Amino acid sequence: xxxxxxxxxxxIDEISPSPALRxxxxxxxxxxxxxxxxxxxxxxxxxxxxxxxxxxxxxDAYREYLGGFxxxxxxxxxxxxxxDGERALLFYYPHTATTSTAPAAEHFxxxxxxIVESLLIFDRLSYAPPQQQ
Amino acid sequence: xxxxxxxxxxxIDEISPSPALRxxxxxxxxxxxxxxxxxxxxxxxxxxxxxxxxxxxxxDAYREYLGGFxxxxxxxxxxxxxxDGERALLFYYPHTATTSTAPAAEHFxxxxxxIVESLLIFDRLSYAPPQQQ
Numbered sequence: 461x462x463x464x465x466x467x468x469x470x471x472i473d474e475i476s477p478s479p480a481l482r483x484x485x486x487x488x489x490x491x492x493x494x495x496x497x498x499x500x501x502x503x504x505x506x507x508x509x510x511x512x513x514x515x516x517x518x519x520d521a522y523r524e525y526l527g528g529f530x531x532x533x534x535x536x537x538x539x540x541x542x543x544d545g546e547r548a549l550l551f552y553y554p555h556t557a558t559t560s561t562a563p564a565a566e567h568f569x570x571x572x573x574x575i576v577e578s579l580l581i582f583d584r585l586s587y588a589p590p591q592q593q
Numbered sequence: 594x595x596x597x598x599x600x601x602x603x604x605i606d607e608i609s610p611s612p613a614l615r616x617x618x619x620x621x622x623x624x625x626x627x628x629x630x631x632x633x634x635x636x637x638x639x640x641x642x643x644x645x646x647x648x649x650x651x652x653d654a655y656r657e658y659l660g661g662f663x664x665x666x667x668x669x670x671x672x673x674x675x676x677d678g679e680r681a682l683l684f685y686y687p688h689t690a691t692t693s694t695a696p697a698a699e700h701f702x703x704x705x706x707x708i709v710e711s712l713l714i715f716d717r718l719s720y721a722p723p724q725q726q
Contacts, residue, residue: 510696512716539712540700542675542682549675549682551700551712563643565698565714567673567684579672579684581698581714583645 480570481543487568487575488550492536496527504574511580532556539563546570554582562586613703614676620701620708621683625669629660637707644713665689672696679703687715695719 483502491499500523509516509525516522535555542549548568553560562583569577616635624632633656642649642658649655668688675682681701686693695716702710 510694512695512719540680540682542677542680544675547673547675549673549684549698551682551698551714561643562645563700563712563714565682565684565700567696567698579696579698581684581696581716583714583716585717586645 478543478545478548479573480546480568481541481548483570483573483575484543484548484550484566484568485541488541488552488566491526491530492533492554494530494533496523496530499526502573502575504571504576507575507578509578509580512582512584529554535560556587558587558589611676611678611681612706613679613701614674614681616703616706616708617676617681617683617699617701618674621674621685621699624659624663625666625687627663627666629656629663632659635706635708637704637709640708640711642711642713645715645717662687668693689720691722692719 487499487502490496490502500519503519503522505519507517507519507522509522511525516525533554533556537553537555537560539551539553540549541551546569548566548570550566550568551563553563564580564582566581567579568575620632620635623629623635633652636652636655638652640650640652640655642655644658649658666687666689670686670688670693672684672686673682674684679702681699681703683699683701684696686696697713697715699714700712701708
């Protein structure tokens with residue numbers, strides 16, 4: 461499941477002065493490794509996530525959403541990860557049975573080591589099974 | 594058309610040590626102000642853009658794509674802009690008649706002051722006229 465670009469992301473983590481980016485990458489590595497519990501540990505109880513077509517409010521609803529995506533997630537190609545004080549921005553290609561060339565982006569707001577807000581962007585049509593396109 | 598958050602983006606520009614981010618923001622300000630010619634001046638002749646559902650190759654095709662979106666673009670809320678040596682990452686809400694709450698993200702690769710590659714991410718369904726949803 462690891463991509464050849466994952467090493468680059470690990471290096472960013474080690475040298476980054478951004479605590480938000482460190483938290484976001486820990487979360488990102490956890491869920492993309494299939495460890496939903498470890499990922500959700502970085503999520504605030506009152507997280508607000510703007511996902512395509514729906515707003516997700518609260519850790520329980522977020523866990524359900526992420527867990528649902530993990531059912532179809534098959535691999536990862538990381539692209540970029542940058543952060544500053546409270547924000548971290550990630551770009552990556554999640555792989556599914558349908559596509560590995562449709563990118564996703566996330567804008568995290570992190571406070572006290574917890575993700576309090578997320579803008580999650582991807583094109584739903586690109587992930588739809590071929591018969592739905 | 595200017596949002597209340599645009600000042601923040603301007604400040605990032607002034608203090609940013611990232612030449613890629615300065616180019617990306619100059620491009621971003623140009624097209625979001627409706628100045629297609631000024632925007633395209635920052636685009637390399639052989640740009641590769643991965644847009645939702647299609648890859649766009651070359652400055653002429655890119656100009657046509659961006660010009661098409663400008664026909665429906667009505668305003669902007671900027672969210673975040675970060676960059677490093679060759680890369681710039683932008684998150685923002687483009688406004689159209691259909692939505693002003695569907696975010697977009699762009700990952701730019703910039704060389705010698707020109708955008709050579711772009712990953713453009715948005716959810717096509719969120720921008721479709723209501724009758725198509």
